[in-house]
Amino acid sequence: MTLDAQAAYPRLGMYIGGQWITSADRSHRVVNPATGETLGELPLASAANLDEALHGAERGFRQWRATPVAERALVLHEAARLLRARVDHIAAIATLEEGKTIAETRIETMACAGLFDFYAEEAKRTYGRVLVRPAGTRSLVVHEPVGPVAAFAPWNFPVHNPGRKLGAPIAAGCSVILKPAEETPASAMAVVQALIDAGCPTDVVQLVFGVPDEVSRHLLASPIIRKVSFTGSTAVGKHLIRLAADTVKRTTMELGGHAPVVIFDDCDLERTVETLAIGKSRNAGQVCVSPTRFYVQDAIHDRFVAAFTQRYCGLKVGNGLHADTQMGPLANSRRISAMAEIVGDAEVQGARVLGGGARNDGPGNFWQPTVLADVPLTARVMNDEPFGPIAAIARFRTLDEAVDQANRLPFGLAAFAFTENARQANLIADALESGMVGINTTGLAAADAPFGGVKQSGHGAEDGPEGLMACLVTKTIHQV
Template sequence: MQNLLFIDGNWTGENLEKFPVYNPATGDIVSEVPKGGKEEAFAAVEAAHRAFESWSDTTAYERAALLKKYFHVIIDHEEELAELMTKEMGKPFTEAKGEVHYAANYIEWYAEQAKRIYGETIPSHDKNKRLQVWKKPIGVVAAITPWNFPAAMLTRKMGPALAAGCTVVIKPASDTPLTAIKLVELAEEAGFPKGVINIVTGSSSEIGGVFLSDPRVKKITFTGSTEVGKVLMRQGADTVKKLSLELGGHAPMIVLNDANIETAVQGVMASKFRNGGQTCVCVNRVYVQSKIYEQFIDVFAARVKELKVGNGMESGVNIGPLINQAAVEKVAEHVQDAEKNGATVVVGGGQPEEKGNYYLPTIIKDANENMLIMREETFGPVAPIQKFESIEEAIKLANDTPYGLAAYVFTENISQGTKIIERLDYGIIGWNDGAPSAVQAPFGGMKESGLGREGGHQGMDDFLEIQYVSIGI
């Protein structure tokens, strides 16, 4: 593996200063990568701009065939990618393998969607005119990806961009650049032309500054915090960038009295503890109606006690380390604040004996809206539970946040479920489902959780320009 920058078809950056990538499970250095900056970012944009003319001129079938080949190359390297991801990010190896497949499926899905970019013919108001709508690739796309899903968040952006005929410059998270570099290496193996895909690691401010200020970059696609997303919006305004932003979340889960408790517990387990709770759509607040409150907690606690914490490369591990010590400290702060404000820890509530970047899977009961954990995204394996009486109360609590990415509802009553969902201000809803994400479905949020959608046929839209053509005959 190169562990270098990839610009215009060449691996480069050997002479640049390097920065280390740490294994959060052990603290060991996994590798070192070049610290690129303005010069390297500019070169990557230049290469992508040059390549755009020829790449955008390829047929949809040519792009689809190359993406299909790329899909198979990724699958062939599943074990290598999963091990690399576990070592730099910490998630259990089985989860990492699942993410590799999820990531590859985005490439396969958009290989097919490349052939379904349809225009329109509009009925004319004039017998001597023919009205048409054409769709064209937007141009150079800058993809800025997060550390928590270093494979899937990249292919969810690259897939539609490449299928549409765009070229790509990538800035991966500095905590987890190795998976992205490997995916670019596999793209080279698949045969993408030089300049079509480029990757620059290093200074976020310098690299991102070039992406945002260079008029040749037509679109920014970003997954990360709401705070950074707002900065990108402001900085991209000078060149009127098109933006796709998948930002922060604070997902509520509403469990009604008539819910199947086993199904609800299975749902919160799948959502809350995947990736150690370090996902933007994971359950952050659990609201359980009063009649089943204690029973739900008893069943949930029994399941959580079975979870194994440890190094993701060890067999049977369900919860790996958090990404770094700062993440551990934030989780601990939220739990301590909840206890000070009247909550009770049912399970967990601290670090295991080996400490490090680990935090035990935790359940907190008797939470309330005055606690930090009910107002801020925790990004860790902690589930706070609050009792509610009426459905109106639950909806009000669920919507009382500036975020609107994902929410979950558990009820066997179709009428009640439908009415609740219609009133929830969230872009993604899991109804009796703790894992709603799918490559064929649109992913994105309302309110301050972002702009645009990724995945599904809707995920292609932001990589295309609509051109209206009026033809006089």
């Protein structure tokens, strides 16, 4: 893949009321994080645009909820087929605007297609119950679509995040107003276009961009919106929960994490190092479930640190469109300054920088894979999610000590442990306060498995049957 893909970057726009809107009074400049070059100008929604999207979603819901589930499934299956057919083009667009490697964006696009296929079939299994009642009477429990959904997706998975926000509600019979990140608009446009081309009715999906707080306040104040789905930081999630409370909207919140990794002295060291180096480098660490706080048992600490530093810091960093790149740039320039502040604070607190710790020379938002050792708990990196390619390592002695350190923060999205002892694996999996736990793996996302956190990492789940149920309300019908 070469930079020729930049020539195929589309004209940017919003999809409202069945029309693409490619100009507005305000716009946002979209930048290639690998080069600093401008990719395009994104129109931003006005209040009138948002009102039009709301009215469209209201119309779309009335139509779509009455559409047989088999027809909804056909649309999702066809959209999945189109995503697979267009994978090279969509992956190139996603890499251009977000930065991750082309191999990652291909996987991401295929995962989005897989999610659409899963929900196409899962929608057919929205079963209710018939309660036991006297002869001649009936009591039914049924599930119905919740209504129009306002969905907010971040930039770090520019194809899969929009797919998550669209797949379950469309399968359930809801309409959706999707507001993805302004940094990565063309990827979301491609997902929406696949649904349109697959026959999704005009008003079922609306795609808007804008000043985030303006858009969220406007949409959440409307009684048309019945559910809010958000993926992003805990601070913004709390703000949206407060807005949603005014009209008692249902919410699904997938918020920030700070994933601990507990590495026991009986782990398969070579496999553990390889798994974590690859997992930590994914999307340059800009992943809500990225392994970040490494707790390594004393007996293997020094060996793990040496092997991991050599493997992780030896990764080739470069433009994600180049086939030999193993880690791309950070998505925007503000992440570079954030990394510098985090590393600087750790050094002041007494941590050792064993590799990386600086940005690469030249254009683009490239930060070196960084390993920090002997990091005290007071360091910022051990308390605030770095959301970048920084691995912070500390020691532990006993299982109880590791559990205490892993659970001490108010976050609980993802956690990992590496051990070859089955009993120890069971104990640590039960003890970790997290919505998702990986034992000897960093892979946590699957179409049929719920994805979500606990504590201040949010509530509710996306993916799996649980993601579909989050878009449904329960009704009990008694008939005599």
